[in-house]
Amino acid sequence: MTDTLTIRRPDDWHLHLRDGAMMRAVLPETARHFARAIIMPNLVPPVVTSADALAYRDRITAAVPADMSFTPLMTLYLTETTDPDDVAAAHASGLIHAVKLYPAGATTNSASGVRDFAKVQPVLERMAEIGLPLCLHGEVTTADVDIFDREQVFLETVLHPLRDRLPGLKVTLEHVTTSHGVDYITQADGDIAGTITTHHLMINRNHILAGGIRPHYYCLPVAKRATHQQALIAAATSGNPRFFLGTDSAPHTDPNKETACGCAGCFTATNTLSCLAHVFEAAGALDRLEGFTSLFGPARYDLSPNADTITLTKGVTPVPYPAKIATGEGPVTVFDPGHPLYWRVS
Numbered sequence: 001m002t003d004t005l006t007i008r009r010p011d012d013w014h015l016h017l018r019d020g021a022m023m024r025a026v027l028p029e030t031a032r033h034f035a036r037a038i039i040m041p042n043l044v045p046p047v048v049t050s051a052d053a054l055a056y057r058d059r060i061t062a063a064v065p066a067d068m069s070f071t072p073l074m075t076l077y078l079t080e081t082t083d084p085d086d087v088a089a090a091h092a093s094g095l096i097h098a099v100k101l102y103p104a105g106a107t108t109n110s111a112s113g114v115r116d117f118a119k120v121q122p123v124l125e126r127m128a129e130i131g132l133p134l135c136l137h138g139e140v141t142t143a144d145v146d147i148f149d150r151e152q153v154f155l156e157t158v159l160h161p162l163r164d165r166l167p168g169l170k171v172t173l174e175h176v177t178t179s180h181g182v183d184y185i186t187q188a189d190g191d192i193a194g195t196i197t198t199h200h201l202m203i204n205r206n207h208i209l210a211g212g213i214r215p216h217y218y219c220l221p222v223a224k225r226a227t228h229q230q231a232l233i234a235a236a237t238s239g240n241p242r243f244f245l246g247t248d249s250a251p252h253t254d255p256n257k258e259t260a261c262g263c264a265g266c267f268t269a270t271n272t273l274s275c276l277a278h279v280f281e282a283a284g285a286l287d288r289l290e291g292f293t294s295l296f297g298p299a300r301y302d303l304s305p306n307a308d309t310i311t312l313t314k315g316v317t318p319v320p321y322p323a324k325i326a327t328g329e330g331p332v333t334v335f336d337p338g339h340p341l342y343w344r345v346s
């Protein structure tokens with residue numbers, strides 16, 4: 001039985017670091033294991049201009065602990081008034097690696113997102129020209145669509161027409177949660193990929209709702225039924241380079257999660273690699289973990305894989321990790337997969 005695995009150092013292609021005291025507390029949880037991450041721009045106010053991204057990058061870099069190395073890969077938050085020239089300049093200078101599109105109202109801090117796709121067509125055209133990837137929160141937001149169907153309806157009513165209009169645009173469908181999303185990415189022509197989170201590989205909607213409501217499993221897109229979870233596991237462990245890791249680790253303090261109307265987000269940065277090794281081992285696919293965490297993402301973003309490696313070791317006793325991370329804003333609960341984990345980064 002394999003109990004040691006050395007892989008290229010991983011990257012996280014979808015991460016929420018927040019800002020200020022929260023950022024300073026959660027950043028080491030990612031930087032301990034990951035070399036780089038695509039940083040989500042949904043701050044309040046959002047990271048909209050290249051000047052915003054530059055300032056945010058400086059704040060992140062200044063907060064990296066002295067004994068760790070970590071490179072934030074910045075993104076811009078697409079609004080209906082985003083200036084295509086500013087986006088192109090930020091890309092040309094190497095500052096940004098993607099633009100993030102939130103349909104307005106889809107999730108945390110998405111109020112400045114896109115309502116009318118016609119208004120962002122010029123930016124998207126420019127992005128297609130210069131090869132800048134679009135990261136998509138793929139859910140419709142209309143109240144008449146059931147929350148469990150919002151990704152599937154988005155594929156049909158938004159993504160498909162968008163890619164028809166802009167066949168040259170590099171699109172990453174983020175945090176895929178359905179077999180429909182997996183099938184779309186697997187079968188589509190052109191430049192499309194999908195990120196998959198740690199938590200969507202480990203939980204389905206029963207974990208959130210059966211036997212009591214568990215707010216720390218609530219995220220968006222919400223976890224779907226078990227058959228969809230199985231489709232995600234199959235995709236992640238398939239070795240198809242269109243699927244790679246974006247944890248969507250999204251810290252919220254306990255008071256903001258454990259309340260009558262709690263925030264969406266699972267905080268998985270601390271134990272993501274232990275979780276993933278568990279999932280890949282259970283699928284008989286440990287040899288494919290490196291592609292998912294460390295190779296396919298860099299290839300997608302025209303970057304080299306990291307030169308250094310990490311080693312995962314399977315122990316006989318469970319991996320200890322903290323239940324909560326203390327932050328200046330309050331405690332953040334670490335994702336609990338509901339069973340012990342035995343793989344640790346050594």
Ligand code: DOR
Nearest residue numbers: 107108219220250264265
């Ligand atoms: O669960 C989520 N949390 N999904 C998102 O899309 C945003 C994120 C956050 O920022 O908290």
Ligand code: ZN
Nearest residue numbers: 016040248250
């Ligand atoms: Zn996210």
